[in-house]
Amino acid sequence: MVKLQLVAAALALCQTGLAASAKSKGTPKQRAKALLKKMTWEEKIAQMGGIRRLLTSGPVVDEANFESRYQYQHGNLGFGPMFNWALDALPLINEVREKQINDSRLNIPFITITDSVNGLFISGGTVFPSNLGMSSTFNLPLFEEVTAAIRDEQLSLGVTWVLSPPLDIGWEPRYGRIGELYGEDAYLVGEFGHKYVETMQETDKDGNVKVACTIKHFVYGESRGGVNAASQYSGINHLFNDQLRPYIRAIEASPLALMVSYATVDLVPMSMNEYMIQDILRGKLGFDGVVMSDAGSIANMYTQSKVATSYEDAALQALEAGLQMELSPGTPATFPLLISSVDNKKVAKLIDEAALNLLTLKIATGIFDNALPDETKANKTLRAASHLKLARTAARESIVLLKNDGILPKTPTKVALLGPFGKLLNFGSYAAINASSSKWGDSLHTSLKSALGEENVEFVAGVDLLDTTDNSGISDAVAAAKDAGFAVLVLGSLSVAMEDPLFKKRTDGEFFAHADLGFPGLQQQLLDAVLDAGVPTVLILTGGQPFVLNNSTLRSNAILHSLLGGEYTNHALVEVITGAVNPSGKLTVSMPQLSSAVPSFYDYLPSDDSPGGDSRLGFHSAWQWPVLQHYSPMPFGFGLSYTTFDISTPTATYKNGKVSVSVTVQNTGDVAGKEVVQVYHRPNTTVGIEFPVRRLVRFEKVDLKAGESKEVTFSIPYKDLGYYVNANFKVKGGLYNFWAGSSSRAEDLKAVNVTVTL
Template identity: 35%
Template sequence: MTAVSPEPAVTYTDPAAAVGERVTDLLARMTREEKLAQLGSAWAFSLMEGGRFSAERARTVLRHGLGHVTRVAGATSLRAEQVARVTNEIQRFLVTETRLGIPAIVHEEVCSGLMAREATILPQAIGVASTWEPELNRLLADAVRARMRAMGSHQGLSPVLDVVRDPRWGRTEETYGEDPYLVARMGVAFIRGLQGASLAEGVVATAKHFVGYGASEGGLNWAPAHLPPRLLREVYLHPFEAAVREAGLQSVMAGYHELDGIPCHANRELLGDVLRGEWGFAGTVVSDYFAVDDLHSYHHFAQDKRRAAALALTAGTDVELPATDAYAEALAGALDAGEISEGRLDEAVSRVLRHKFELGLFENPYVDEAAVTVAVNTERHREVALEVARRSLVLLKNDGVLPLRPGTGTVALIGPNADSARHLLGDYSFAAHVESLLEARERKGLLGQTMTVPDDLKIEESTDGVPTVRDELTARLGDRVRYAHGCDVIDTSRDGFDEAVAAAAAADVAVLVLGDRSGLTTRATTGESRDRSSLELPGVQEDLVRAVVATGTPVVAVLVAGRPVGGDFLHEKCAAVLLAWLPGQTGAQAITEVLLGEVNPSGKLPISYPRTVGQIPVFYGHKVSGGRSHWHGDYVDSPVSPRYPFGHGLGYAPFVIEQVALDRIEVIAGDSVAVEATVANVGDRAGEEVVQLYIRDPQATVTRPVLELKSFARVAAGPGQRTAVRFDLPTGQLGFYDRDMNYSVETGLIEVYVGFSSDIRTLAGTFTITGDSGRPKVRKAYSGTVTVGEPPQATTSPA
């Protein structure tokens, strides 16, 4: 009798095998068609019909497998349990109906929380940055992670690590502001929260847009960025480098734009030499939506789709989103023609497979549909959203009218954003994106691509449960609130002016809630591709301000906006100005609490606030020769200083810095300096303040900025209470790229400042970096440590 040989072990299905071994085994079994499928993607609605999974459609779309499914939650109108069901059905088809049974990664947009029908809508990133509290951002991302995993999603297209210094750019609201250090700290915290302790329970974070996307020519979306190498390294690459080296970032999205003539999706120096070579990035690079074909159709950098595919994959763009296009027949043709190697194809596929193994998809491709609602603690998400919203509000100006006292009489509540839930939401909220998909149904689709949008897509309930400022203020003040719409955000009708003026004239105080409508459609005034040539309020809102101020009633302006906005008259004549950004689902509650003094405002500007577009760029970290101190100083018709400086933000409890000192005046390169400050609340109520540490290097061999943020700490103190803050500042954080473009920490003098904004600061002292030579070898550091506690008690000698 002949013995039957056992079937050889299938390594890739063995959970005990090492991930690398599983990837190698699976890759060796794949056909070229199956490999190409792993580099592609498909819209969720292309696999559905009538709101349900369609096996018939799947047999065409998924026949060789799939890399990514695009937005099961964010591109449909499905509820959470329906999202889980459709996701399970897609995965079940892949596991049971394709040859190798490879599950897909489901990615979603998470710029203001998970973009889904029932998800908690969080404050937009520019508001999160205004908290100056990275730990809050980590908690926010952790809440997003929990919801995504429960619904069957595995990759989030966030954080946005673009440094932005031109608020004309519509996507300013999606960023963490103008400073590379602040952007890095917020980004690192978000990535740690989203990815978790390991990808087995985490979600792949996708930092975008690599790199310099927010420095576009004219503030226009998709426009070229003109960034010399040192500026690119020190400012725009810095947050991404910190994300890779500190947070273990697992995915990067390339930018739509070009740098020095090379579109980012085809830039092998950036994606290969810097990202992978220098930083050791081992994750996936995904395309921005439709951007591979854009190398041909938009940039005219490639003569056809086949060449575009070859250029993108050669440069290091691993995955094409949101739907397979150039990475299908066109890429196959490039491989046949020898324009790209099979080895490069295998590298990209290996990276995608590695993520799928690390995410645990082969062992756990499905989620518990019955437990989705229970598994997602929406109350916890709302609590996080509210805490972020409260601390994101920036009180720009206050002549004493705020907080509104209990004895305040009638309040006239006026303006286009006073009674709108929709206008509190950012451009990557569910409501905004469903609007853009519906618009795509009526015309040539998003980003110039033809799309098939499902007929059952609808916005219903997208703002259900989102209270307005009118709701919240009326709930507290009752019939003391007199509401008048005044005008719309963008329309030019003044029909509501008379009612608004009458309400203001009869009131003790007028609260004007003004600003933007965020989104991607032509009705939006801020958001992706909604760039502006003016920073005055859109429509006739500036005229509404003039009309209401003319009544003589004290006016509080609340700006619900995606960028710094408002003209001279508003900021000079209103008694108080509160910047709310786009505060999300709980924003109206936070705004009302601050207006009434239930919460002390403590947000700080993460971006300098221009007076006019004629000043742009205006940012705090300019060079000494940056025109702010030339012969006459100011412009002929305007100051050169911003309206409000970076780091600015008032509160109802005044704080002072009582003392500050360095622990040494000399430090060996590679060591740290301790900066110790005592901060006191000199007001009569509890409050919070953000203590900011800046440095200046006046002796460098390359010109340096006049100030550089290097650390910060949020402190809370009761009336009369003192708080000690200790910053440990590593010298490795004080380097720069020298004339040979090497990161160097030079010997010499460093000035240290501590304050409450880039303008209000105290010289803490100076210290000298010493070493064996002018440029001692010091490893680059991205941050130091901060300790906040009680100051030591003063001691007295016995009499």
């Protein structure tokens, strides 16, 4: 007891010299075990919760919230409102943390935990693209640098635990959180997720994990109708071959925590799903980190899913299923109600395990040994020049060119900027920005004006984001377009934080779902009017979602999807329009042909496209009214460039347990550009399950000057051709089809076969 207090005091006062002694104290688990022995029942339970919203606007500490929660929830701390400024918040957080270290009975520090999508979950950091934007770069080395920058910004504020990365596959395009995900492909999601964990959890010189990760939301992303918490029905083969593949990959990087989803999976809400947590996650996947709830998800068992008779019943069921920590920002916490189960041996054992796991995580991140963050250092780290440069590069590479009739690139003398998004920032519901305040960044209006001169940019919103009654502004928009002779329309779906003044205009992001993937409000009417007027038009899509592009929309001379590109989105868009930057992003979520022509993911099963009756109809279609192919014309992996590339027919060999696939990729156009070479595969033999038409197995982004060519070789260990039957991993020898090319579209791929002998 005395010894621990001394350590705590040292932590608060000293800046150096602790690491060596920390190491000598044993492994985090050993230290956690020793500490656990000293803890009371109440202290253990208190580690299983925290104060998610320490601050309120100002920032000031929300004392009432703190006091009401502290007794049984003092394992972790979170910031609170995203419009507070990080450097204003830091001294307040440090003060609370220091007090805890010095004055609490066992001097167990809080761990600071936060969301981390575009970067910080509080203002004042660099705002990077959201995850869908990052995956659209198809640039893993760049993603690694971005993740390291986010990590360093978080760490500079003392954040050593983030609620990222999400590993859910975006198979349901109507779902509002697609923008937070890395797209629809299980392999790509796994690669980004793995890289994220590896980078965030890099160890420092003392062997401490820099920032602990939380893989999530186990499992999610396929809710019925796209509705936020709706149910999904996953059989074991679908789970392992689709939904769990990113988890299996990311777990190779040993993430320290996992968050269960809001979803009810096969009729059992995940917060009570013992089968999924114990049998699958712990048993089959071997995950040994902390398992936590999603925010309020245990309370939801009682209030929403009605699978618990009380908050306490919910807490007990969740604990028994395997939950070890509860996030409860706005909702009442339920784990403190476990206090009354002190005589229940099973509960006591589970709480010991939970507290041990949590303490181990906390010790592993060095917070028992390291000093509190330094404000001066934080000031240097946040928005460091190198971070801003990365954010700019990421924004440039995330933009996807969907159509171009030759109008782009173009530096117009005059431009009419149309649509309500022209003056807004739309970076995602977890981006710490205020969408309508210039304090948080430059709108496209601002960016265009600085590029073309203020007098050459005429902005007309034309319509509201959401209102469907007032089209009176459209005529002004059309007039401005005609006057300028060149229109840039920004249309899409607003995805901003819950605190945002524009929240009620939001149509995308967490809690939202789209029964219509067209443009909200009267935006389509605005676009149609401008196109009807025959003005050359560049359409820019904004939002973390696929959109349905109808025949009218496709009349646009060029179409760009800017996704949720972070604070440099609008600079990068101007660079792309003018040709300073050649677009190189690729869709990571397929664009459906109709809102109801879903699912639209590219890696469907052969039988998903077998309607029958073709011979009598004389044509093939998945849907007969209207007649639509299964395959979206703008699927996963699709994106254009200002130059052209030729990717050769691949060669393939199998040797020493590896398939080697090689192509020569040449820039056959006039300007430099980047192409994403994509390799897909399919076993051409029977494997006991139906295998998708093709599945991504490798990708690489290649930078080529005009005329330049490079050979790209992909080495694919045979294990990467594997699949699961009844949760058992299998790889089968035999003939395999491989394809290489520039997208998942059949017409963009060239084939080669290779025989794998095991």
